[in-house]
Amino acid sequence: MDIFGISSQALFGQLLLGLVNGSFYAILSLGLAVIFGLLNIINFSHGTLYMFGAFVALLGLNHLGMNYWVALVVAPAVVGLLGVVIERSMLKRLYQLDHLYGLLLTFGLVLIGEGIFRYFFGVSGASYAVPESLRGGVDLGFMFMPLYRGWVVAAALVVCFVTWWVIERTPLGATLRAATEKPLLVQALGINVPVLVTTTFGAGVALAAFAGVLAAPIVQVSPGMGANLIIVVFAVVVIGGMGSIAGSIVTGLGLGLIEGLTKLVYPAGSAVVIFVVMIIVLLFRPAGLFGKQA
Amino acid sequence: MSGAFETRTEMLRITDLHAFYGESHVLHGIDLRVKEGELVTLLGRNGSGRSTTLKSVMGLVGRRTGSVMFDGREVTTLAPHRITRLGIGYCPEERGIFSGLTTEENLMLPPEVKGGGMSIEEIYAVFPNLYERRTSPGTRLSGGEQQMLAMARILRTGARLLLLDEITEGLAPVIVKKLGEVIRLLKSRGYTIVLVEQNFRFAAPLADRHFVLEHGRIVATVQKDELAAKTEMLHELLGV
Numbered sequence: 001m002d003i004f005g006i007s008s009q010a011l012f013g014q015l016l017l018g019l020v021n022g023s024f025y026a027i028l029s030l031g032l033a034v035i036f037g038l039l040n041i042i043n044f045s046h047g048t049l050y051m052f053g054a055f056v057a058l059l060g061l062n063h064l065g066m067n068y069w070v071a072l073v074v075a076p077a078v079v080g081l082l083g084v085v086i087e088r089s090m091l092k093r094l095y096q097l098d099h100l101y102g103l104l105l106t107f108g109l110v111l112i113g114e115g116i117f118r119y120f121f122g123v124s125g126a127s128y129a130v131p132e133s134l135r136g137g138v139d140l141g142f143m144f145m146p147l148y149r150g151w152v153v154a155a156a157l158v159v160c161f162v163t164w165w166v167i168e169r170t171p172l173g174a175t176l177r178a179a180t181e182k183p184l185l186v187q188a189l190g191i192n193v194p195v196l197v198t199t200t201f202g203a204g205v206a207l208a209a210f211a212g213v214l215a216a217p218i219v220q221v222s223p224g225m226g227a228n229l230i231i232v233v234f235a236v237v238v239i240g241g242m243g244s245i246a247g248s249i250v251t252g253l254g255l256g257l258i259e260g261l262t263k264l265v266y267p268a269g270s271a272v273v274i275f276v277v278m279i280i281v282l283l284f285r286p287a288g289l290f291g292k293q294a
Numbered sequence: 295m296s297g298a299f300e301t302r303t304e305m306l307r308i309t310d311l312h313a314f315y316g317e318s319h320v321l322h323g324i325d326l327r328v329k330e331g332e333l334v335t336l337l338g339r340n341g342s343g344r345s346t347t348l349k350s351v352m353g354l355v356g357r358r359t360g361s362v363m364f365d366g367r368e369v370t371t372l373a374p375h376r377i378t379r380l381g382i383g384y385c386p387e388e389r390g391i392f393s394g395l396t397t398e399e400n401l402m403l404p405p406e407v408k409g410g411g412m413s414i415e416e417i418y419a420v421f422p423n424l425y426e427r428r429t430s431p432g433t434r435l436s437g438g439e440q441q442m443l444a445m446a447r448i449l450r451t452g453a454r455l456l457l458l459d460e461i462t463e464g465l466a467p468v469i470v471k472k473l474g475e476v477i478r479l480l481k482s483r484g485y486t487i488v489l490v491e492q493n494f495r496f497a498a499p500l501a502d503r504h505f506v507l508e509h510g511r512i513v514a515t516v517q518k519d520e521l522a523a524k525t526e527m528l529h530e531l532l533g534v
Contacts, residue, residue: 174395177394178392178395180394181394182390185386185390188374190375191375
């Protein structure tokens with residue numbers, strides 16, 4: 001079956017790939033947006049912690065026989081804990097300073113983190129096998145869908161939805177939203193905001209690590225995998241704006257789709273299309289598509 | 295009656311409190327005692343240090359020296375959320391309603407710090423407007439409704455000492471009257487209240503004692519039964 005001269009397999013195959021990429025953009029930009037909202041820190045190290053999550057899965061498999069499904073829980077837990085340590089020992093001291101210091105510190109963490117991993121693992125990637133139960137694919141009629149890719153999109157949608165629901169529909173989320181607006185007043189109302197902040201940072205980077213484990217069977221697990229992704233994710237965050245959680249998710253998935261479609265019609269442009277969108281959005285809606293107008 | 299007064303617990307004891315905003319020395323040795331069940335007001339012109347005094351009790355001010363004791367416990371060493379959890383409810387001057395939360399979420403935000411707080415049903419009975427607007431974003435409420443909300447949410451927590459900063463500011467007379475009724479109700483239930491008020495006519499009939507601040511110091515204390523005698527002095531000090 002052909003649509004606009006493109007075979008339906010190619011079209012839907014590419015759209016699925018776009019959704020897969022969009023899933024990673026959504027999960028990572030979600031974590032970034034939540035961290036920025038509450039901590040006022042632009043977490044440059046988000047990509048590095050995503051890479052760290054993938055490595056926990058890889059090393060866990062090779063040295064501890066830890067399977068994929070266990071890694072999906074352990075990697076976020078380990079990275080979440082690391083995030084708590086980073087926040088308590090370092091980030092906490094920067095809150096009263098200009099945003100720039102948080103950016104510089106997290107950038108420093110990127111250099112240290114990726115440097116250490118490059119030292120031990122080299123520059124090239126190691127492969128991580130798709131888990132047994134998710135190998136192969138299913139014929140949907142209009143396309144053949146590899147099971148693993150379908151799983152990634154489904155898992156990402158669930159995780160994003162749960163995160164959205166916790167933030168927008170639960171008392172804990174209400175506390176988080178309030179602390180994002182007026183942290184000192186929330187303290188004066190009896191809530192331990194410092195602990196909330198630490199936990200939120202841990203949760204945000206745990207999300208990145210979860211994405212890392214999801215990514216491991218798809219991309220080469222290499223020290224540079226985060227760096228490749230984080231620049232695009234920043235563009236996604238700029239486009240979506242920091243205003244809404246749902247906005248980050250929709251923007252991430254949407255841009256993944258746009259990127260996928262661009263690969264079909266003008267492959268050379270697919271690397272830059274997201275940045276082109278970013279420039280257009282900045283010209284007409286600088287606060288982002290879903291951002292709060294200043 | 296005065297015998298019973300003397301044996302009541304001292305809820306708040308402020309001794310030689312100095313406060314600083316950066317280099318600025320804002321409070322110069324405040325001494326203040328409030329007994330359980332009393333309602334006292336902090337009067338004075340803008341900039342006299344009334345709000346700063348409340349903020350200093352809550353630990354929201356940059357630097358303080360001196361002592362603040364709540365119910366016999368020193369609180370100057372505690373973080374703000376721990377101070378609140380001892381049983382204090384703080385209603386800030388700017389009201390502090392969160393725009394990202396609905397009215398009900400705003401109401402339910404502060405945790406219960408003691409038993410005996412007003413139940414949700416009681417609160418909605420005293421403030422029916424808040425029930426009607428419970429799903430609206432908090433900042434879509436009128437100024438008066440936001441003030442009710444700011445008070446209602448601390449009444450839920452079970453706090454027994456209420457620090458209320460300029461609750462009548464900018465509100466219509468009918469709302470101010472309603473707030474007066476609420477304060478009277480709270481007083482009758484034995485709450486201890488410290489009221490920072492610009493509106494002397496609102497504060498006068500409610501309070502057991504008035505403290506007048508000027509340049510970060512208490513310059514006059516007026517008991518309820520001295521009001522008539524000291525009216526002129528008060529008018530001079532407050533520029534009323």
